[in-house]
Amino acid sequence: MSILFKMAWLNIWRNKRRAAILLCAMCAGLAGVIVLMGVTEGWIDEMLESAVRTQEGHVKIMGSGFNDNPVIENCMSTELLGKVYDRLDSDHRVAAWAERVVVQGLLSTPRHSRIISITGIDPSREKDVSIIRSAVVEGSFLSEDEPNRILIGQKLSDKLQKGLGKKAVLMSQQVGGELGSSAMRISGIFNTGNGSFDENTVFILKSDARQMLNLSNQVTETVVLLNDIDDSEAVAAELAPLAPQGVDILTWKQRLPFIVETLDMTNRYMIPFYAIFYIAMAFGIVNTLLMAIGERTHEIGVMLAIGMTRMRLVKIVMLESFFISLIAVVVGCAVGVGIVTWYGQHGIDLTAFASGLEYLGVGKILYLRISAAGVGWAAAATVAISLLFSIYPAAKAARLVPVEAIRTIG
Amino acid sequence: MPLIEVENIHKEYEDGKTTVHALRGIDLTIDAGEFTAIAGPSGSGKTTLLNLISGLDAVSAGNITLDSVDISSASARKLSQLRLEKIGFVFQAYNLVPVLTARENVEFTMLLQGVPSGERRKRSLDMLERVGLGEYADRKPTAMSGGQQQRVAVARAIVTHPRVVLADEPTANLDSETGSRLLDLMKRLNAEEDMTFVFSTHDPMVMDYSTRLVRLHDGKVKSDERK
Numbered sequence: 001m002s003i004l005f006k007m008a009w010l011n012i013w014r015n016k017r018r019a020a021i022l023l024c025a026m027c028a029g030l031a032g033v034i035v036l037m038g039v040t041e042g043w044i045d046e047m048l049e050s051a052v053r054t055q056e057g058h059v060k061i062m063g064s065g066f067n068d069n070p071v072i073e074n075c076m077s078t079e080l081l082g083k084v085y086d087r088l089d090s091d092h093r094v095a096a097w098a099e100r101v102v103v104q105g106l107l108s109t110p111r112h113s114r115i116i117s118i119t120g121i122d123p124s125r126e127k128d129v130s131i132i133r134s135a136v137v138e139g140s141f142l143s144e145d146e147p148n149r150i151l152i153g154q155k156l157s158d159k160l161q162k163g164l165g166k167k168a169v170l171m172s173q174q175v176g177g178e179l180g181s182s183a184m185r186i187s188g189i190f191n192t193g194n195g196s197f198d199e200n201t202v203f204i205l206k207s208d209a210r211q212m213l214n215l216s217n218q219v220t221e222t223v224v225l226l227n228d229i230d231d232s233e234a235v236a237a238e239l240a241p242l243a244p245q246g247v248d249i250l251t252w253k254q255r256l257p258f259i260v261e262t263l264d265m266t267n268r269y270m271i272p273f274y275a276i277f278y279i280a281m282a283f284g285i286v287n288t289l290l291m292a293i294g295e296r297t298h299e300i301g302v303m304l305a306i307g308m309t310r311m312r313l314v315k316i317v318m319l320e321s322f323f324i325s326l327i328a329v330v331v332g333c334a335v336g337v338g339i340v341t342w343y344g345q346h347g348i349d350l351t352a353f354a355s356g357l358e359y360l361g362v363g364k365i366l367y368l369r370i371s372a373a374g375v376g377w378a379a380a381a382t383v384a385i386s387l388l389f390s391i392y393p394a395a396k397a398a399r400l401v402p403v404e405a406i407r408t409i410g
Numbered sequence: 411m412p413l414i415e416v417e418n419i420h421k422e423y424e425d426g427k428t429t430v431h432a433l434r435g436i437d438l439t440i441d442a443g444e445f446t447a448i449a450g451p452s453g454s455g456k457t458t459l460l461n462l463i464s465g466l467d468a469v470s471a472g473n474i475t476l477d478s479v480d481i482s483s484a485s486a487r488k489l490s491q492l493r494l495e496k497i498g499f500v501f502q503a504y505n506l507v508p509v510l511t512a513r514e515n516v517e518f519t520m521l522l523q524g525v526p527s528g529e530r531r532k533r534s535l536d537m538l539e540r541v542g543l544g545e546y547a548d549r550k551p552t553a554m555s556g557g558q559q560q561r562v563a564v565a566r567a568i569v570t571h572p573r574v575v576l577a578d579e580p581t582a583n584l585d586s587e588t589g590s591r592l593l594d595l596m597k598r599l600n601a602e603e604d605m606t607f608v609f610s611t612h613d614p615m616v617m618d619y620s621t622r623l624v625r626l627h628d629g630k631v632k633s634d635e636r637k
Binding site: 003007011 | 467
């Protein structure tokens with residue numbers, strides 16, 4: 001090992017207690033940043049996963065204009081989607097797909113009426129693209145053998161004071177402006193954990209929806225679930241040329257601008273919080289190095305006297321800071337990633353805040369997540385801050401006048 | 411041939427609102443191979459003179475030439491290079507880098523000169539043998555006595571074969587027996603290597619060992635005696 005590297009390394013440990021305190025502070029700071037990133041990424045993942053798995057999927061095929069104006073006139077004929085469906089069936093990136101008829105309508109009981117989103121589904125396919133089947137907490141999922149059944153959310157059930165077996169009437173506008181209606185019986189109650197969704201969405205059979213809306217082979221959307229969300233753009237781009245005129249292929253990013261915006265905004269708003277950790281680290285580094293240099297003034301004077309260049313002295317001080325940051329990175333990342341991994345498996349219980357969180361699409365248990373890129377970013381920032389903030393103490397050491405420094409005893 | 415030529419140098423510095431005249435017109439010539447002690451009471455200017463000769467401090471007036479290099483007008487970078495190549499230093503105490511071993515301390519100046527590591531290691535071990543500390547090569551300064559540390563400092567000062575070794579009160583923190591052994595070593599190196607030594611001291615033993623004694627008083631040369 002080069003003598004200068006050895007000097008820099010051993011200089012750190014001259015005052016072991018001080019080095020330990022600084023390292024503890026830096027490790028705690030870095031672990032804190034990683035945990036904070038874990039909470040943020042976990043929350044965003046949870047929100048996105050919730051949206052994708054309850055309703056949105058990764059890619060949606062829709063009649064032109066339906067995304068901006070979701071009225072039944074903007075539905076699409078499935079007869080023209082043969083090539084698209086063939087491609088979906090043969091693409092290994094596609095996990096599942098299902099057709100839906102989604103319209104706004106009115107749900108009426110003798111005592112209440114509510115505007116809700118009516119979703120007509122194909123149960124055998126829907127169970128693979130969304131969590132609705134597994135979210136049924138009472139009664140049973142829809143079945144093609146049992147028409148005129150309706151699934152409602154737990155929250156809606158509570159508000160309507162209507163449970164299993166009770167009747168409800170659905171009404172919605174048909175193509176052409178006529179009003180269609182159907183009497184349904186509640187066969188199941190679901191709870192997705194997303195309060196807003198559960199309160200405003202009901203599920204019926206696609207065939208019942210078509211009958212109520214006087215449709216033949218039309219649907220309003222085909223939802224596609226992929227194995228990897230990162231393939232969304234590529235799959236959508238490859239489907240677009242196969243889609244007939246009058247059909248749009250949209251990714252979740254186009255469908256969920258709120259989540260995209262939230263993701264961007266969260267990343268931006270978190271920067272000041274990360275900065276607090278790093279500023280605290282920076283002060284610790286500057287303070288420690290200044291104290292260390294103060295204690296070594298005589299020695300630095302001797303080194304300058306015997307011919308050491310000031311640039312070499314700067315390098316030694318910066319190397320000390322670099323070594324400190326490396327230790328902090330190894331230990332801090334291990335602790336931070338350890339905490340995130342543990343809470344990623346066991347989750348943080350947010351039951352106390354559940355009523356507010358469920359409207360944001362987040363469940364009662366928050367599972368922390370962190371990407372390798374996130375950990376790399378936090379580690380790189382620690383090293384960069386350490387090097388940047390060692391420049392001032394290093395320059396101060398290099399500016400020492402040898403003859404004055406040598407007079408300093410100790 | 412003169413190695414060091416000091417011509418009518420003055421050194422003044424400010425101490426609060428008063429101007430202190432540390433040196434008041436010193437003229438001195440030191441030849442290669444001399445073993446010179448600059449003696450005098452505290453405040454006489456002996457350490458200041460050594461600092462000026464080494465270029466660690468700047469003269470207020472006058473000229474100093476070391477091995478034909480005009481120190482008075484040299485840049486800081488040139489002075490640093492001059493000290494590295496032509497001057498060996500031994501200070502009063504705390505000469506060594508405490509985190510490095512004796513061998514690494516001796517290697518240090520060679521490292522700064524860019525000597526390859528294999529050669530550095532060989533020369534530093536040879537030099538430690540010569541100063542009688544071969545078996546202490548891997549010890550750190552904190553595990554050595556004050557006398558041993560000063561001998562390591564001497565080894566570091568001479569390992570690069572400088573033109574002159576400047577020693578500022580090298581025996582001040584040593585007992586007389588240890589000081590005597592250190593001076594024996596430097597005297598031997600002076601004889602064997604024809605290396606020039608200049609001491610600042612108020613230690614009578616150093617004065618006895620020297621072959622030339624320059625006495626300073628109030629910043630002036632009071633006497634200059636060759637033995």
